[in-house]
Amino acid sequence: MPTNKTYSLRGRLIQRMIIFMIIALSVLSVALVMLFDSYIERRFDRTLTNKSNSLLAATQFTSSGELQLDHISAAARFQEPFSGWYWQVIHQGEVKQQSASLYADAPYPLITEHNNPQLTFIEFEGPTGLALRGAIRRVHFQAIDQTVFIIVSGPKDDIHSDVIAFATRLIVAFALLGLVFASLLLWQLKKMLHPIKELQRGIRAIRDGQQDSLTLSLPNELDEVQTELNHLLQNNKEILERARLQASNLAHALKNPISVLKNHANQLPQSDAKIILEQAEKLSQSTHSHLARARLAGSFEKLAARTNVADTLSELIFSLELLYKQKGLKINFSCHPHLQFNGDNHDLDEVLGNLIDNACKWATQRVFIKATHVERGIEICIEDDGPGIPITERQTVFAPGKRLDETTQGSGLGLNIVQDIVLLYGGTISLHDSTLSKTGLAITLLLPGTQIIMD
Amino acid sequence: MRALVVEDNTQAAEQISHALTEHGFAVDQCHDGEEAWFIGDTEEYDIAILDIGLPKRDGLSVLSDWRRNGNKMPVIILTARDTWRERVTGLRAGADDYLIKPFEMEELLARVEALVRRSNGHASSVLSAGSLQLDTATQRATLAGTHLDLSALEYRLLAYLMNRQNQVVSKATLTEHLYQMDFEHNSNVIEVLVNRVRKKLGTTHIQTRRGQGYLLNADE
Incomplete structure (x- = not known):
């Protein structure tokens, strides 16, 4: 192995895909929650604006200069005591009229008057300590030169609880999506890596001597690997054959001279012949045994x-x-x-x-x-x-x-x-x-x- | 008896030829496959010793061609190729025996002798014709128990005729089987040789068939 640290393609792919998926889904959910949050806030603000507008529309002054409110629609949320949904119409520092939800005999303004002609959204604390978001505006009636201050508020938590509910559902949905993706990925990986397993099995069969080349039907990319492997095997076999042939040729080439030497030595007096015959016999035995072993050595398809x-x-x-x-x-x-x-x-x-x-x-x-x-x-x-x-x-x-x-x-x-x-x-x-x-x-x-x- | 030694290692060929000559054979040598194929089919031999790894032409194909042409001479393959597959192939190609190098000369001679005897239909190394006996293993000839002193050529003649008892053998055949190829043929030499042997055996054993040749009479 060229690297001393081994890794698995499958493991690495799964690991990276999971990291990628977590990052992608997290970014997506944060973005969606933020988007939803701003959407909810805008809707909340519109409710406040609408109420403020309808209060303004109902505000009238009598000929004596008294402030009077006509036809106020009684939305249920503004009726519920201390729900956070409040409104007040303030004239000359006095609360002329307020929502039933405020439920006070001697009403006092929720906030001090602001000198702000436009509709403004502010956050403040209500009488029960509830965090509120309110729309305030100060309207100047030109004709009679009077100023009216209108406050409409709602509980800030309403926005939060909606966003939290949304975020919870989103996370659950994304988690399920993630699981589905992960199992699809695993299944796909298993399918994709199957040919590699096949290839591995084929190579083992060759090593075990059950077959002499690879004949698997593989996807293009691996088919090239298979072709190369087959060429390598063929090449290897040829080298082995050549080496065997050379060993065999060497052994045959030695046998003739040994034969001649032995026969010649047999003609000599025994004292001279002894050493030649002994050595010739040794030569003969080793050529024989090495030749036999060269023939035996590592043949691929022996067992097949x-x-x-x-x-x-x-x-x-x-x-x-x-x-x-x-x-x-x-x-x-x-x-x-x-x-x-x-x-x-x-x-x-x-x-x-x-x-x-x-x-x-x-x-x-x-x-x-x-x-x-x-x-x-x-x-x-x-x-x-x-x-x-x-x-x-x-x-x-x-x-x-x-x-x-x-x-x-x-x-x-x-x-x-x-x-x-x-x-x-x-x-x-x-x-x-x-x-x-x-x-x-x-x-x-x-x-x-x-x-x-x-x- | 005439033998052909086909062996590309000249020294090995020389050794085998020498041993065979000592054993009563007229020996021709050749050192490549082409020559072996030609000589083996054109000359008459009683045995051939054939190497397989030969220049120009493989020994096995030479042997196959001989057999295809109906050449029945006994052939011993003498080779360094020692696998059983090679032995089977050699014997299937028509060899009568297979000997592996390095070999013992006595082993080769014993096999050559056994093969020649077998090809002439004799089971034992001792050939007899009446009172005449010849042991091809020891190259001893006896007449009624007494040893005959024969020269190499005389022995060759007697052995050839004893192998073909009661058959008429022509002078030409005798010349072919008793002498090496480079021998200058002279019609007289066979007659002279037969007469020399007759002197040692007595006249009745070898009969002359005028115009046909000679015959060794087994009943005498």
Whole structure:
């Protein structure tokens, strides 16, 4: 990883979207509340203005110069005692008339007179200590040269309670909206990130050897990634193949000179030949084992490959019958035609080839191979009627370079490589007594595989 | 007996040829696939030892072409290619045996001998015709139990005729199977050789069929 701090795209997106949403919704709600607040205030003020206007319209002076109010509409809110909804008409410092809500026998002005000809809104405290907002105006009746002071007020809390109620509802609504958005976001994210999960699963399948390239149907952006990945895999495979080919070529190139050296050394006096033969043998063993391991090393599609066991057995037995024709062996096998090894055919060739070859080497007359489908995979048992291996020595046969009988041909590496391949596939290999003769050896392999059911 | 050694490593070819010559074979060598394909189809051999990795042409395709042309000579593949898949492919292409390098010369000789014997329909390494016995493994010939002292060429002649008992073998065939390619053919040499062997065996074993060739009589 290039950065030492890992993060999740999903987490980061959710985090940022939530912060963004909270900021956006908060700004929006503050703006809306402010807008609503000013709207409510204006409506409140209009109520006050209307009342003030109607009071002004009702104000008349009698011919004696007495102030008189006609036809005052009795709005219910101005009737309720100490509701905060008050009005007063003041003339020459005296309250000539006031709203029923003020409920006082000896009324006195709510506020001192202001010398203000225009309608003005002020805030002040009412007689009960209630915060009020009032509209005041001082009107000069030109004709009779009299001045009337009109106060109309309402409780300031009315504005606040409306705004608070509005704000509460707004917050609840926005919170719900936020939740809906968040769940939509999560759902969408899950959908959007699904192809990435798919890609991840595909790559794991390749690493597990279940397939050799990606063939997913992905959105454009990821499809390009898939194409690039496939190119990378192909490239990797080619490099691996090249390296393997080179290892193989090197091994082959070494084998010829080793062969020449050994044959030449055999012509020399034994004292001179000894060291050459020993060293040639060592060279030969290491080229052999390194070549075998280079072939085994990290193949991608090994576990994805499927190999028919019966086909492999018949090819090998055809070959071994030719190779051991001189010995006149009877090599038989029993295997279901649809038994399948879950692995590479070269690997099965090597495992069975080496084991059956070994059995043929030691057998006196018969070699029998039986392949069956068992619960844990496939079981292949190779039996011969040869001299067998004493129980005490059976553990050692898989050691590299081990040769129980130095007189027979072979590098002594066959069984070691067989074991490596079997272990690579998570299989097991065990040695038993053969049923073909008293002494013979049976080798049992357990490998991954199935028996295909054909319709 | 005549053998063809196809091997691009000249020293290896030299070693194998030497061992085979010591073992009673007339040996031709060639070092690339083209030449091997041509010689193998035009000359008569009793055995061919064939490498697979050859210049110009792959040993396997050479072998396949020989077999396609109906050439039945026994072939041992001698190669460094040691996977079982390669062995199966080689044997399926028509090889009779497959030996992996590095190899023991005795192993190769034993297999060559077994293959030649098998191709002539003999099960044992000891061939006998009446009182005459020949062990191809030890290259010893005995007449009624007494050892015969034969030169390499004399042994080759006797072994060839013993392998084809009761068959008439022409002088031309004998020349082809007893001498290397670069040998200057001279009709006289076979007659001289047969006469030398007859002196050691007595006259009855090898009969002359005038105009046809020679025959080794098994009943004598």
